[in-house]
Amino acid sequence: MSEPNNNMVAQPHPDCELALQTLAMPKDTSANGDIFGGWLVSQMDLAAGIMSKQITLGRSVTVAIETVTFLKPVSVGATVSCYCRVLKRGRSSVHIDVEVWTSMRTIGDIVKVAAGVFVFVAIAEQGKPRPIPE
């Protein structure tokens, strides 16, 4: 995962693709007034699911959320962008790294707010694991 350094503007890992972009709405707030972490995790799961679909070429399900770290609070009105990349491909499973970046105005003011690793399994009709196509 990319981290800010002294001279460069922070940005998603170069291998990441934008998988999902949405707007943080007032209905998604916690008791503190900032965006609820559970909502953010569900956006991350959706984003990883979109990438999983491209990799597994069919149905897949989340089997595990290995890590999720919330780095900064998210404000109502922020554009929320989920960037994904494949970390590991198994026989039927794929580990997907998800980075969440937010912006209040333009693409230039993006801040990394969360990161996590989601594991998806390709499934066949009966819900049983199937091999991921080459």
Ligand SMILES: CC(C)(COP(=O)(O)OP(=O)(O)OC[C@H]1O[C@@H](n2cnc3c(N)ncnc32)[C@H](O)[C@@H]1OP(=O)(O)O)[C@@H](O)C(=O)NCCC(=O)NCCS
């Ligand atoms: C996903 C599911 C089909 C896997 O079935 P299973 O019988 O455990 O499958 P297997 O033991 O053969 O494992 C299949 C793959 O998943 C991986 N896997 C299983 N459990 C895992 C876990 N907890 N963490 C990471 N990977 C896991 C295995 O390593 C294997 O990977 P590989 O084929 O690349 O080597 C089954 O657990 C399931 O249906 N779970 C519910 C999924 C769901 O509904 N998700 C939505 C959340 S509400």
